[in-house]
Amino acid sequence: MEARPDIQVVDSQSAALWKTLRRALTGFTARTLLQGAITIWAVMTFTFILIRQMPSNPVQIEAERIVREEQLSYDEAYSRAAALFDFNPDQPIIEQYVEYLGRLVRLDLGQSITSAGTPVLDQILQYLPWTVFSVGLGLLISFTIGIFVGMAMAYWRGGILDNVVTAIASILFGIPNYIIALLIILILGVQLGLIDIANALGRVDPTLEPGFTPEYILSILQHALLPVFTYVAATVGGWILTMKSSTIATLGEEYVTAAHARGLSQWRVLTAYVGRNAMLPLVTRLAISIGFVVGGSVIIEDIYRYRGLGKFLVTAIVARDYTSMQGVFLVIAISVVFANILADVLYGALDPRVRVGGKER
Amino acid sequence: MRKVTLLVLVALLLGSVAPVLGQTGEAPAGTFYGAWPYFLPPDGHLNSFSTGGPASSLGLYYRWVELPMAYYLAAEADYEPWLAESWEFEGEEAFVVHLRQDALWSDGSPITADDLIGTYAIGRILKWSDFNYVGEVEKVDDFTVRFTLANPSLLARHIILRTTIRNMTVYGDLAQKALDLYASGAAIDSEAWLALQTEIKEFRPEQVIASGPFIYTLDDVGDSFMSLHWQPNSIFSESVQFGTVQIWYGETEAVTPLVLDGKVTYATHGFPPATDQAMQDAGLRIIRGPYNYGAAVYINHDVYPWSRPEVRQAMAMVIDRAESAFLTKGLSALPVQYMGGMSDGLIQLWLSEDEVAALNTYAYDPAAAEALLLGIGFTRNAEGKWLDDNGDPVAAEYTFQAEWADYGAAAQNAVEQLNAFGFDITGRAVQWQQLDEDIKAGNFTLSVRSWGASSPFPTDQLNGPLRSWNYTGLTEGQTGLNFPMEFEWNGEQIDFTALIAATGAGLDREVQQPFVAKAVAIFNDLLPVIPLSEALTNNPLNENLASGAPADDDPIWRNGGGSADNYITYLALKGILTPGPDAM
Amino acid sequence: MDLQSVASPTGFVIGALCGLVPLIIGIRRRTFGPGLLGFLACLFSGFACNVLGGLPMIVLAVAVVISYTYTDRDDPFLSRATIEEVDFEETFGAMITRRLATLGRSIRVGLRALVRNKAGFLGFLGLAFFFMLTIFGPMVIPYDGEPHYYDRRQEGAITLFQGPSAEFPLGLDWQGRDILSHIVHGGRALIVTAVEAGVLTSVIAVILGAIAALVGGLPDRLMNAVANFILTIPQFPLLVVLAGLISFKDRFFLALLLAVLDWPTLMRAVRAQVLSLRERDYVEAAYALDLGLPHIVLREVLPQMISYIVISTIFSIRGAMYAIVGLVFLGMVPFTEPDWGVMIFMGRSQGALFSASAASMLLSPVLAVALFQLSLVLFTRSLEEVFNPRLRAGL
Secondary structure (H helix, E strand, C coil): CCCCCCHHHHCCCHHHHHHHHHHHHHHCCHHHHHHHHHHHHHHHHHHHHHHCCCCCCHHHHHHHHHHHHHCCCHHHHHHHHHHHCCCCCCCCHHHHHHHHHHHHHCCCCCECCCCCCCEHHHHHHHHHHHHHHHHHHHHHHHHHHHHHHHHHHHHCCCCHHHHHHHHHHHHHHHCCHHHHHHHHHHHHHHHCCCCCHHHHCCCCCCCCCCCCCHHHHHHHHHHHHHHHHHHHHHHHHHHHHHHHHHHHHHHCCHHHHHHHHCCCCHHHHHHHHHHHHHHHHHHHHHHHHHHHHCCCCHHHHHHCCCCCHHHHHHHHHHHCCHHHHHHHHHHHHHHHHHHHHHHHHHHHHHCHHHHHCCCCC | CHHHHHHHHHHHHHHHHHHHHHHHCCCCCCEEEEEECCCCCCCCCCCCCCCCCHHHHCHHHHHHCCCECEEEECCCCEEEECCEEEEEEECCCEEEEEECCCCECCCCCECCHHHHHHHHHHHHHCCCHHHHCEEEEEEEECCEEEEEECCCEHHHHHHHHCCECCCHHHHHHHHHHHHHHHHCCCCCCCHHHHHHHHHHHHCCCCCCCCCCCEECCHHHECCCEEEEEECCCCCCCCCCCCCEEEEEECCHHHHHHHHHCCCCCECCCCCCHHHHHHHHHCCCEEECCECCEEEEEEECCCCCCCCCHHHHHHHHHHCCHHHHHHHHHHHHEEECCCCCCCCHHHHHHHCCHHHHHCCCCCCCCHHHHHHHHHHCCCEECCCCCEECCCCCECEEEEEEECCCHHHHHHHHHHHHHHHHHCCEEEEEEECHHHHHHHHHCCCCCEEEEEEECCCCCHHHHHHHHHHHCEHHHCCCCCCECCCCCEEEECCEEEEHHHHHHHCCEECCHHHHHHHHHHHHHHHHHHCCCEECEEEECCEEECCCCEECCCCCCCHHHHHCCCCCCCHHHHHHHCCCCEECHHHC | CCCCCCCCHHHHHHHHHHHHHHHHHHHHCCCHHHHHHHHHHHHHHHHHHHHHHHHHHHHHHHHHHHHHHHHHHHCCCCCHHHHHCCCCCCCHHHHHHHHHHHHHHHHHHHHHHHHHCHHHHHHHHHHHHHHHHHHHHHHHCCCCCCCCCCCCCCCCCCCCCECCCCCCCCCECCCCCEHHHHHHHCCHHHHHHHHHHHHHHHHHHHHHHHHHHHHCHHHHHHHHHHHHHHHHCCHHHHHHHHHHHCCCCCHHHHHHHHHHHHCHHHHHHHHHHHHHHHCCHHHHHHHHCCCCHHHHHHHHHHHHHHHHHHHHHHHHHHHHHHHHHHHHHCCCCCCCCCCHHHHHHHHHHCCHHHCHHHHHHHHHHHHHHHHHHHHHHHHHHHHHHHHCHHHHCCC
């Protein structure tokens, strides 16, 4: 935040914005895409090798379950488990890799090992929307709150609002999200009985016919309440504090003083000059966060029994379902890479400095 | 022969009339609220042969949809005929099952020998363990099937009778392919075999055709609960008193608030003692049935001095099993009494009074343990710690499953008690998958795992630790406990593997009994593993939602809370359990 | 890295001996107040951390003591700039004294800044509390690690859980053990691992960032690619996988792993800063004089970035603690008791979540973790003031 943007650049109109957006878009072309593809490939290969180094394998885990429940010798259980699963533990890893890569080129993520015959893509499509919905909604809400509250605090800094909100935001920012979730269940749910835990967990009331009916949508929102609240509570502090300091920094800039001097209305200065520039670093951060929305929050989904991609991933890890794990890691990597590209594009479109000089990054 | 034809005719006649009759029946009012972590689509589907299908997904409620041939009554050690009408052994060569002729599928067609044969044809391709005992499966007539026995044993009867029969309208094509493949003489694991295996696993039927009084479709499977609906054509459709079964989704922690909130009729989850207490405070009835197994100290017999029976006997005498049981599972664990490698209840059932009296119960007695160890040349050093006869400290690492609260507690308590006696033991928590690997590889000294087995057969009980965790049942190169299965005992050469096999061989209990008594006596003396406690279920039963459950001393509770032969299955399907005031 | 030490009587003696140094210097220079304070500071830190705490504190305390006399004796109106003015004639002893005085002055200014920000000071007090709790707590409250049975089982009770009582202020856990003793003893390993992870993260990031910026070329591109790669893998799921793969018998390796996954963000910032610094005259001069990479990094780059690095380290510590507790929480790391994370895990699996009398076993560690993290975050406010003169000036 050291360089000084020119005043005239800030005054740009939407036509100019389009022009720069186009330029930013042409800037990221084949090269960016290729870089992204290489990163995705590297992550894929890395996780492919890594997850197969974990102790035990899907057949062994299932065999142990069978041993526990059905009193077979380990050998018998093993051959039965092997018959149930689509996985050959004796196949060399390089062969598995080539096979997987071959399928991947045809956009086929393969089949789940522990649930033979179920395509991994189907599994991901089953869990992904719920995670994107709950985490995404949480991110959106906390970002919006953060922007407005942060700006207001910066504007009236030193006031009661500033002090009170700063204290609350610091506290929320300091506490890990799973601790917030546990405290909600422990105190609001069990000790005080304010929340009906039995009905609040899960994703949706299964008696309702899925569809765009008010009841169904209401039920989805109702069940998402706890996780979304937790996500918001855990992240909103960070957004507020960042926005506040970013706004304070912007308020001190010369062009803001100049705008005031030119007699522009308070409101116009705040929205057109301060707000937009202060938001700049936050927007890129938002774009990057979007990439991680897909991965969900493993522990929160576990605590709230909200069956999203994160919970699914942990289940797959415990069962050593390599193909399912691999699929989830791949989807997350892809979304993170695209979110980063998005962040670059946004940054280029919004940051006057990059527009003028184009030498940063 | 004419009699059979006549019977078939009558059956067919009944079969065509019954559905018409049946459909006039109305679903009973009342809902049963169960709980189970079933599979959700797409992992969950309707193929009963594949993981994620009803058999692996629904837990005990699976048998409310597809019925087995018979139900095992543990207290009587006998079977009640369900889809089968009767059965008999033909000498030691074969086992013959006669199916009921009035049993119908939910689509109104009769349940016949073809269904049973098809079920086993597919099972053979999937390497069901039934084929350890069974050779050929042949149709005698429309309702009679003959299993030739590769390995004559009462266990064969147990396994076959408790198998559920699947519908051949659904699985017929696969069954035909399986029969053809087997008839062609294809080798196990040949390419064609594996291809058919894959085809079976990946088959996704569109519907369930049920033999039990309940049926469901994938539309009934929701993410916080799923529903089973009453259907009129089952042999239990008349008797069962519930019209709907609603199964809440979830593992222990997810289900707990529902249970405490009075929303669950019955749950099979293993609840921690604190929850047990909370359930009692909430006025729920807790059913404590046997599991027939529990926590034991596992010992690596390759490591000195643990390989000495005297050391193990001394350990058995210095670990207070009452304390151990309470810390393991609260009131849902009992201290082991007879230390014979079999559930105490089964020992009383199988051994004569004199034989039971001859067992060493290893009562808590540090003084006797002291004398025993001093007698084999062990000494205490200045700090009171034990040294073995080579002068080395009696020290070991005791590994336990980090994630298993109950076994972890058992291990930590054993460590403390052994140290109090003067051993030098360090406890260490390990991830359970890693610990399994470690034990199998013989990469441990002391650890905790189960003795016994959920099966009520002495062979399975004794084999529990010795087949799954000893070198005899493991793959090449794995030593496991490394308890030598051939040894001299009381001046006699013993082949323990053969002796345990003899406890289940043949069809005559009287012949098996002396082998059982001897194997138990040997286990009791040598303690390949040291049993500590025997686990009990702590299943909550909400009597506002279900009435009619018999008193605690009723023999049905001896059946246990497992998925097969669960007592609630019996009580519900037979109509003994009825909807309570809040379930209507 | 043996920071696992607990307060001990030996430490007390060491602390007292160390304290004599500032006290004597203080008496000789007639600054009794600061001298006495120095003695107490040495006594305290020696008590807490033995030699590891006592020796560094001697330097700090002496510096503060000298800083008083240095300005007082020569010229009461002496400005800071004058102290720093280089006198090429000065003797070695004079140079040491001058340097110490400078250091002492910074410490005093820093301490004042630390106290000025209320939120930050609160955070500092919080951290100090946890420091006292884990270092001195064990002297007062012995660890109650063995399971209990006969001695603490209440008549007819199904569990050994107990709510708070006069004898056990935080109640008993599932094995009848005193929860308070687990809170007192259970934070040390966690905090030490998190701090190790945070410090390692910064060390790796600064070194790699400086190399990337100053060397450029292939190493630069390579490190950027690796940073990109690490930032693309979802961290927590990856940790879960790695936890299954590596047996973290030694928590230090867990700290190292966390650092390996956490350095890219700071490394990029360091790289950017170094790139911009490189343009400046004194760095170019250092370059021209061929003073070497370590010199440039340590003397020119680090002081410019210290504020950013320290705060980033604190956030890394926070992130590391989040990850460690999270892993234990999911049962993915072998446990060693006592540990706050293990308490949360065991409390959860033992049903403490749904039982009023058992709630303390979960609530206590949950609040401990929350408060510690909160203190960390608040403390960064003070640090910002300490390191950032612009903020210190009142903005």
